[in-house]
Amino acid sequence: RAVTQLPGPVDPRLPALTGWRTAPGSPEAASGYDDSTWAVADRTATNSTTKPPAGQPVLTADDYGFSTGDVWYRGHYQGVVPDQLSLRYGGGGAGMLQAWLDGEYLGENVLPSALASPPTTGTATFTVPESLRGDGPHVLSVMVRDDGHNEDGGVNDAHKEGRGLISVTLNGTSWRIQGGRPDPVRGPLNSGGLAGERDGWHLPGFPDRDWAPATVPAATTDPGTTWYRTTFDLRVPAGQDTSVGLTIGDPSRPRSGGHYRALIFVNGWNLGQYIADVGPQHTFVLPTGILDPHGRNTLAIAVTSDGGPGNGLENVTLTNLGSARGGVPVHLVTSPGYRCQSLC
Structure with a gap:
């Protein structure tokens, strides 16, 4: 009887989230x-x-x-x-x-x-x-x-x-x-009546080149809503399933010291709300299919704060929630971008 060891999953090397841009949203x-x-x-x-x-x-x-x-x-x-x-x-x-x-x-x-x-x-x-x-x-x-x-x-x-x-x-x-505009693809629960949601700031392809460069974590913020956008590329090895999450703040603390909340959009899809002083969730699953494991992804975060000291967006990172060899191939979900949204 022949016995051999099968290769395990490879580290997907998740990228750091950089190149942030920001705009006031109220x-x-x-x-x-x-x-x-x-x-x-x-x-x-x-x-x-x-x-x-x-x-x-x-x-x-x-x-x-x-x-x-x-x-x-x-x-x-x-x-x-x-x-x-x-x-x-x-x-x-x-x-x-x-x-x-x-x-x-x-x-x-x-x-x-x-x-x-x-x-x-x-x-x-x-x-x-x-x-x-x-x-x-x-x-x-x-x-x-x-x-x-x-x-x-x-x-x-x-x-x-x-x-x-x-x-x-x-x-x-x-x-x-x-309130919110209808989204015939993502459904009525996806977005609400923030100006950025109505104008497609959460969508892939939105032209944010005129937005100001931003540093995350944010040292200060204004009362109301402030938007942050960036893109990141994933290169998950072929034949491997890697579950990716988005982590805001320090997951070892059920509640952070900040007093703000953040709506999380990946490729236009609303994947959760982080409430810093309520918690305890810091990490949000980014489902493969909505997330492109072999290409470019758009991340938009709408931060609503009272503008007080320490009440700006905390550190934001990608987290490997687990990798395994094999897995069922997942097809990408249709995720219309800004151009389609504005013309449909």
Whole structure:
């Protein structure tokens, strides 16, 4: 009987992620931003179980066709602004809200997590600087991160709870709303209403040559969303299956010291959300097929932060999650790039 040892897998030599480019991603926060093409949010009835106070318009995103992903609101108001503004919203577990008045950042509110039954709605209250309280016109810009709808395990219509804004203590405001564009290939859960998502910044082939060069990890960041893009080439040996992951920050720490979150897109596909101060997941699987193991790949990360010290994107690396000889050949998934997206 002949016995021999079969060769094992070869180190795929995953590349370092370099050549980053960056661009600010919250133009909707500017007071002069043109929202004239956005949907008018003036409905008076909703199928949601989350009703607005009497006399206020329905603001919940589902009522305007935006059931997943981030959603932006802009409220136009004539008059004196009170010294405090309260915004009730639905974001799902660990959902969040950011607000600006006349282009100045008011702050961020994050729904609590790591609880047996974490709240899925909440109220954000912000103190308005005296310089912004005078007679209008004023523009209140709000971004709500929708982390998903409730399940209905209790058969109590919990899944009908609204997402997005529910009400704002600023009566007489006229509202407009914007969410994600349809993606007929990647589906409705792939992207939301961030400007970068709507304009295809997450897609392969997007022309980012005019973006500023960036260093990752990022020492500083601004309030709102900042985008980072790079490409990398893989050369996984033939006849070998290597599972590749993307790791952000230090995986030995369940929660990092940063207060930010990052949407991860590979070749245009949304592969997860990293929430630095919630955790514990640091490494996200990049499935072969979406990931090209023998060619060029595009990585885009949308970082949403309050702009505080230490709240920028941490180190980002590729991780070998395991290699084996053989394996079933995997065909690449259709991943339309920027040109197709803009013409389709």
